[in-house]
Amino acid sequence: MLLLTQNKQSDYRIVLSATADEDTKKMARELSDYLERITGCLLPIASDSEPERAEEILLGATCRKESNVDLSEHKEETYLYKVDGKKLVLTGVGARGVFYSVYAFLEEVCGVRYWTPDYESVPECDELSLPEDLFKISSPGFSFRDLNGAGSSDPKWMVKMRINGQQSLGSERYHKTPFVGGGVGYAGWFVHTIAQLAEMEKGPRGYWDIQPCLMDEGVYQTVLKNVRKWLEASPDAELVSISQNDGDKNSMCQCEKCRAFVAEHGGAESALWINFVSRIAEELGGEYPRVNFDTLSYTFSRQAPTGLTIPNNVVVRVAPLRACFRHGVMSCQNDQGLAEEMRKNLSDWSALLTDNLHVWEYDAFFSEYWSPNVNFSHLRENLRIYSELGVTGMFVQGDDTGSGGFSELRAYLSAKLIWNPKMGDEEFFTHLRQFCEGYYGTGTAAPLMRYMELVDEKTSETHYTIYAHAAKDYLTADVIEDENGNKKLDMTFLRKLQACFDEAEAQGQDEEQLLHLKKARIQIRYYELVCYHYMEETFGTQEYVPARNELGAALFADAQKLGIIQVMEGYWLSKTTTETWRHPLTWWKKTS
Numbered sequence: 001m002l003l004l005t006q007n008k009q010s011d012y013r014i015v016l017s018a019t020a021d022e023d024t025k026k027m028a029r030e031l032s033d034y035l036e037r038i039t040g041c042l043l044p045i046a047s048d049s050e051p052e053r054a055e056e057i058l059l060g061a062t063c064r065k066e067s068n069v070d071l072s073e074h075k076e077e078t079y080l081y082k083v084d085g086k087k088l089v090l091t092g093v094g095a096r097g098v099f100y101s102v103y104a105f106l107e108e109v110c111g112v113r114y115w116t117p118d119y120e121s122v123p124e125c126d127e128l129s130l131p132e133d134l135f136k137i138s139s140p141g142f143s144f145r146d147l148n149g150a151g152s153s154d155p156k157w158m159v160k161m162r163i164n165g166q167q168s169l170g171s172e173r174y175h176k177t178p179f180v181g182g183g184v185g186y187a188g189w190f191v192h193t194i195a196q197l198a199e200m201e202k203g204p205r206g207y208w209d210i211q212p213c214l215m216d217e218g219v220y221q222t223v224l225k226n227v228r229k230w231l232e233a234s235p236d237a238e239l240v241s242i243s244q245n246d247g248d249k250n251s252m253c254q255c256e257k258c259r260a261f262v263a264e265h266g267g268a269e270s271a272l273w274i275n276f277v278s279r280i281a282e283e284l285g286g287e288y289p290r291v292n293f294d295t296l297s298y299t300f301s302r303q304a305p306t307g308l309t310i311p312n313n314v315v316v317r318v319a320p321l322r323a324c325f326r327h328g329v330m331s332c333q334n335d336q337g338l339a340e341e342m343r344k345n346l347s348d349w350s351a352l353l354t355d356n357l358h359v360w361e362y363d364a365f366f367s368e369y370w371s372p373n374v375n376f377s378h379l380r381e382n383l384r385i386y387s388e389l390g391v392t393g394m395f396v397q398g399d400d401t402g403s404g405g406f407s408e409l410r411a412y413l414s415a416k417l418i419w420n421p422k423m424g425d426e427e428f429f430t431h432l433r434q435f436c437e438g439y440y441g442t443g444t445a446a447p448l449m450r451y452m453e454l455v456d457e458k459t460s461e462t463h464y465t466i467y468a469h470a471a472k473d474y475l476t477a478d479v480i481e482d483e484n485g486n487k488k489l490d491m492t493f494l495r496k497l498q499a500c501f502d503e504a505e506a507q508g509q510d511e512e513q514l515l516h517l518k519k520a521r522i523q524i525r526y527y528e529l530v531c532y533h534y535m536e537e538t539f540g541t542q543e544y545v546p547a548r549n550e551l552g553a554a555l556f557a558d559a560q561k562l563g564i565i566q567v568m569e570g571y572w573l574s575k576t577t578t579e580t581w582r583h584p585l586t587w588w589k590k591t592s
Helices: 022-039 094-108 155-160 217-233 256-264 270-284 338-352 376-388 407-419 425-440 445-458 492-505 511-539 545-561 584-591
Strands: 002-006 014-016 045-047 057-059 079-084 087-092 113-116 119-121 127-130 135-138 144-148 184-187 239-241 292-298 314-319 357-362 393-397 474-476 479-481 487-489 566-568
Touching: 002 022, 014 022, 022 045, 022 057, 022 094, 022 127, 079 094, 087 094, 094 113, 094 135, 094 155, 113 155, 113 407, 113 425, 144 407, 184 217, 217 239, 217 270, 256 270, 270 292, 270 314, 292 357, 314 338, 314 393, 357 376, 376 393, 376 407, 376 425, 393 407, 407 425, 425 445, 425 511, 445 492, 487 511, 492 511, 511 545
Parallel strands: 014 045, 014 057, 057 087, 144 393, 184 239, 239 292, 292 314, 314 357, 357 393
Antiparallel strands: 002 127, 079 087, 079 135, 113 119, 479 487
């Protein structure tokens, strides 16, 4: 065994290259700080220009022979840690790989857990020893990895979770300045950019709901000018988005030239976008050789074109909006044909793009952040399939405000899966159990996972999208008739769900963990609320109105206390009132 520390004493020091940059020095201090929290022993930091000792922790490239690890055959950002004689080596491919090795060692060997940006588990011990054969090397499943979920606005947490995306280097709202090691960032905005780039005026409803003519030379020159401006303003950018506005296929230009070009390339609206973006990529590629030019395959542009060659500096980002949110893309048997269409589109795009196929995956109920949402099998299957298809970039869009019941859990698991999309059941459920025990409290994993199994079983044969509504088309309310033919709620299933949370709350968590659990319980209380409203909306019964009003008022008050800020995408809690909460299934109408 290699004995790092014992009784707050150690012969070890952390050694850096004499030419180490400031980011590496920051990471050395980070490692020293964590080890002090774990063992009570503060390890000094030294330069490799100082005389060598037997007992050293080597961080990154140093002049010590043990640092000479050949990682040339491994992907960018691969990390490695190992024991070599009496030395501990922490290194990787590129700056990020080195920094990941530190956080991975602390997590996988020392037991640190980075649940959220403001809540971690750091164990304490009198003796920290390592096996002499300690060795771990790990490479990312996707080269570009980004997450828009609870905690994703914190750049330090993103590095700890090995997420390297930076949305919109030119935007104060979305720019995630990295803690260390850089990242993969977008110049300007990162999605739906054509309106800004083409200098379009907003439509009568206050937003852009049409697309410009992509065969118009004036439009092309305007977009080219503005793309160049964005790139000049963000010299570190590796991506720039030239992507469509929201809207259906009727929002596309219907001029004769556009329609003829679409018809010539298999009837795919995406042909116009690929042709337009490819032309810009070819014109600017020589000036910006590090940059990839990104466009969406989304709603009406999902179909891949025929007869076009895509330059190797063009990225297509497939966004499976309105795909089934319960089943994976390969296992879904949706009889409406959307699943089969999605499978074909993915296959066609992967055949056209060898290195630059990205996916924009969805991981939240956008009309109801608070709905019970435990469809982890959907995300797991999709990320595994994307990896097998050769997808190189992954962005998972969840609830970025952390307003949903399990938002923190979903963000944590999403980050794990983005790094390792092929993980097996044992590893995945270990992460799930550990999060429950660490974030919600010891003893909570069993009842919370039982709750997840109940929801999973009830929805197993249901197909729904990210815009589904609880009680109505997802987790449908159980309705029975009494002896007089009156419609009643069967509360059996709801009571089973409540019992799981009752058991979890009875485990004796500390005050902070109990608050985490109470926030997670919001999803069950919300489900009860919409079941009451469903009975009035569907059957006209007034029996549940008093219970609905009382629960709605309590939820509104508790959500404010718990720091929840959104009800659904784009709809802020601060804009609601107690009266609003008496009609929860009409929330979505408030924003339309």
